[in-house]
Amino acid sequence: MSLYQMQKFLFAINRDSEVQRQFRANPATLLSRYELTPEEHQAITTHDIGLLFVLGANGQLLMHFAAFLGMPWADYIAAMREGVKRHGPVRAGVYHMTTGMDEKVAGV
Amino acid sequence: MSLVFAGVASHAPGITGRVALADPIAAQEFHGAYHAMAERLKATRPDALVIVAAEHFANFFMNNMPSFAVGMADHYEGPIEDPTWLRIERTTIPGDAALSRRLIVEMMQSVDLAYAEEWKFDHGIMVPLHFLTPQYDLPVIPVNINCQGPPLAPLHRAWALGEALRRAADRVEQRIAIIGTGGISHWPATPDSGKINEAWDREFLARWQANDRAALLAYTDEATYRDAGQGGFEIRTFIAIAAAARGQGAVEHYRPIPPFAVGCTIADMEIAED
Numbered sequence: 001m002s003l004y005q006m007q008k009f010l011f012a013i014n015r016d017s018e019v020q021r022q023f024r025a026n027p028a029t030l031l032s033r034y035e036l037t038p039e040e041h042q043a044i045t046t047h048d049i050g051l052l053f054v055l056g057a058n059g060q061l062l063m064h065f066a067a068f069l070g071m072p073w074a075d076y077i078a079a080m081r082e083g084v085k086r087h088g089p090v091r092a093g094v095y096h097m098t099t100g101m102d103e104k105v106a107g108v
Numbered sequence: 109m110s111l112v113f114a115g116v117a118s119h120a121p122g123i124t125g126r127v128a129l130a131d132p133i134a135a136q137e138f139h140g141a142y143h144a145m146a147e148r149l150k151a152t153r154p155d156a157l158v159i160v161a162a163e164h165f166a167n168f169f170m171n172n173m174p175s176f177a178v179g180m181a182d183h184y185e186g187p188i189e190d191p192t193w194l195r196i197e198r199t200t201i202p203g204d205a206a207l208s209r210r211l212i213v214e215m216m217q218s219v220d221l222a223y224a225e226e227w228k229f230d231h232g233i234m235v236p237l238h239f240l241t242p243q244y245d246l247p248v249i250p251v252n253i254n255c256q257g258p259p260l261a262p263l264h265r266a267w268a269l270g271e272a273l274r275r276a277a278d279r280v281e282q283r284i285a286i287i288g289t290g291g292i293s294h295w296p297a298t299p300d301s302g303k304i305n306e307a308w309d310r311e312f313l314a315r316w317q318a319n320d321r322a323a324l325l326a327y328t329d330e331a332t333y334r335d336a337g338q339g340g341f342e343i344r345t346f347i348a349i350a351a352a353a354r355g356q357g358a359v360e361h362y363r364p365i366p367p368f369a370v371g372c373t374i375a376d377m378e379i380a381e382d
Contacts, residue, residue, distance in 0.1 A: 064189060095298050107302070
């Protein structure tokens with residue numbers, strides 16, 4: 001797993017408007033700079049927030065990528081829950097899901 | 109001069125960004141407590157505000173992650189987040205590079221620090237400033253403790269950082285205020301967002317108010333992670349303030365507000381001599 005590289009991409013796109021522009025223009029070219037697994041690559045290009053969460057992306061990085069993609073907060077929370085439902089528990093890192101699938105603690 | 113004000117406050121982005129989702133009365137009371145802290149801070153006539161924060165990959169990343177970093181610039185930018193998401197306008201915040209440098213040099217006598225001549229503030233600093241110095245008219249000196257990317261500095265090193273800050277503040281002629289900002293228990297940016305362990309928070313705040321060094325340092329990261337979530341690692345910021353102020357704490361406000369994803373806290377600490 002190249003979690004570090006995937007998070008490095010998230011770090012770059014969150015803070016650099018030029019990286020954001022390149023991602024919008026040609027994601028494949030931009031992502032070629034990072035040593036990603038096919039699964040990570042696909043999760044990024046298909047905007048699969050749930051899978052990125054399961055792969056272990058730090059939530060403080062993923063939260064802003066979701067906002068960049070235009071996802072409202074409730075949809076972003078739901079996407080992470082859906083990711084765990086589809087792919088199983090988070091595989092790495094410290095951002096996990098400990099609540100039940102239908103347990104919406106913040107009401108969303 | 110010396111330290112003239114010490115306190116802690118929550119910084120979750122929902123505090124400004126998701127007000128519409130919260131119970132209006134709870135949000136209003138918490139914001140009111142924040143504004144009241146701003147008045148108490150102002151009354152001490154500080155020349156500079158040191159903010160001990162736990163940033164979230166705005167500047168520091170796992171390619172080169174300092175346990176502790178101090179800003180050393182004459183101005184900073186923020187927020188790094190989309191202003192419409194955080195609902196705080198992007199602006200320039202004054203710093204004081206010369207004062208930073210004097211503080212850093214003294215702190216380095218006992219703590220190894222990274223310094224940063226460039227720093228973009230994220231919600232961890234911008235949310236407190238939005239309430240405490242909304243005109244951005246007080247020079248800010250940012251201090252960061254890595255609470256995001258383990259391995260993290262042990263709690264006793266966060267205490268040592270606070271002691272170093274106090275010693276450094278006491279050796280400059282400026283009047284220094286210090287604010288620690290972090291969550292207590294919380295699980296932000298996960299599907300658990302909004303989960304808050306109120307009993308754990310109240311026990312932690314009791315130890316903090318008593319400024320009980322041994323009890324504050326007795327937490328292990330393993331137990332904190334289990335009981336207080338990955339956001340609980342940010343207790344390091346509160347611990348640094350206790351070490352700097354040395355006095356008894358007073359919790360002015362505490363209430364869990366789930367859409368803000370944290371037990372919303374405002375607390376002052378008396379500045380004791382020894």
